[in-house]
Amino acid sequence: MESRERLGGARIGVDLGGTKTEVALLDGSGAFVARRREPTPKGDYEATVAQVVAMVAAVERESGLSGTPVGAGTPGAISSASGVMKNSNSLCLNDRNLLADLEAGLGPRVRVANDADCFALSEAVDGAGAGAGIVFGVILGTGVGGGVVVNGRLLDGPNAIAGEWGHNPLPWPRPEWDEVPGPKGWDGRYGSIETWCCGPGMVLDHARRGGGDAASAQAICDAAEAGDQQAMATLARWEDRLARALSTIINVIDPHVIVLGGGLSKVDRVYRHVPALWDEWVFSDRVDTRLVPARYGDSSGVRGAAWLWPPDRTP
Numbered sequence: 001m002e003s004r005e006r007l008g009g010a011r012i013g014v015d016l017g018g019t020k021t022e023v024a025l026l027d028g029s030g031a032f033v034a035r036r037r038e039p040t041p042k043g044d045y046e047a048t049v050a051q052v053v054a055m056v057a058a059v060e061r062e063s064g065l066s067g068t069p070v071g072a073g074t075p076g077a078i079s080s081a082s083g084v085m086k087n088s089n090s091l092c093l094n095d096r097n098l099l100a101d102l103e104a105g106l107g108p109r110v111r112v113a114n115d116a117d118c119f120a121l122s123e124a125v126d127g128a129g130a131g132a133g134i135v136f137g138v139i140l141g142t143g144v145g146g147g148v149v150v151n152g153r154l155l156d157g158p159n160a161i162a163g164e165w166g167h168n169p170l171p172w173p174r175p176e177w178d179e180v181p182g183p184k185g186w187d188g189r190y191g192s193i194e195t196w197c198c199g200p201g202m203v204l205d206h207a208r209r210g211g212g213d214a215a216s217a218q219a220i221c222d223a224a225e226a227g228d229q230q231a232m233a234t235l236a237r238w239e240d241r242l243a244r245a246l247s248t249i250i251n252v253i254d255p256h257v258i259v260l261g262g263g264l265s266k267v268d269r270v271y272r273h274v275p276a277l278w279d280e281w282v283f284s285d286r287v288d289t290r291l292v293p294a295r296y297g298d299s300s301g302v303r304g305a306a307w308l309w310p311p312d313r314t315p
Contacts, residue, residue, distance in 0.1 A: 013306030071308030116145030118304030
């Protein structure tokens with residue numbers, strides 16, 4: 001059991017993903033005190049809520065605490081109009097009142113936000129974007145997400161969709177790369193940034209352009225590192241698309257830092273190549289925005305969820 005001194009300002013983060021759920025208790029400095037990870041019940045909403053409640057109770061027992069503030073990061077967001085979940089690719093969450101159902105099990109000490117928002121908040125508070133005025137956090141994995149933090153506070157608008165850049169169309173499409181109309185996304189639309197810049201999008205583009213079947217985006221990146229010409233061409237196209245997509249973010253909100261997370265954030269060359277490419281598309285004589293990898297990697301989601309309760313706020 002941890003000392004009371006260390007646990008001053010403690011809060012709990014929940015990272016509710018489609019395949020795994022992580023719950024962690026952080027002390028006031030942001031250090032992990034207790035942490036659990038379990039597979040998410042697939043397609044079962046009631047079991048998912050029950051699992052989160054049980055995992056929160058478990059980390060509190062382990063730490064000797066009760067009534068700790070809880071922040072939950074989820075795919076999708078809460079509709080400001082109806083109060084139910086929307087836009088989640090974990091389909092069982094959609095049209096359900098997740099906040100109310102979590103509060104029924106945990107009490108009125110819960111906040112819920114989009115998982116990409118939580119990632120951005122973690123990296124802005126004390127991660128790779130700490131101290132920057134405007135931070136745009138990006139998740140590049142099986143999907144593409146984003147969140148905006150301004151002066152340490154998560155940006156939230158009337159539609160609860162701030163940072164959802166992945167659902168915009170890929171800008172300045174290149175006909176020579178067959179970018180029109182583009183791949184079909186899970187929302188039924190074609191050619192979004194998400195469909196092009198996610199990991200499965202890279203795999204699809206590799207096959208479409210004659211590179212053959214690849215097991216994953218990581219396999220393509222590994223092949224490119226080993227000198228495979230087709231893989232190198234695929235990765236170069238992906239970097240070009242990412243540069244075009246991020247340039248629109250720079251043109252609109254002019255962030256000081258863009259932080260990348262997710263599996264594709266681990267490709268080292270991206271941090272050299274993409275800033276060299278985005279100059280062409282950014283409406284400025286020079287671009288001082290920094291592109292950096294996440295400090296906390298896969299832990300940023302659960303950490304950012306905990307930071308939904310700032311140190312000066314309690315339930």
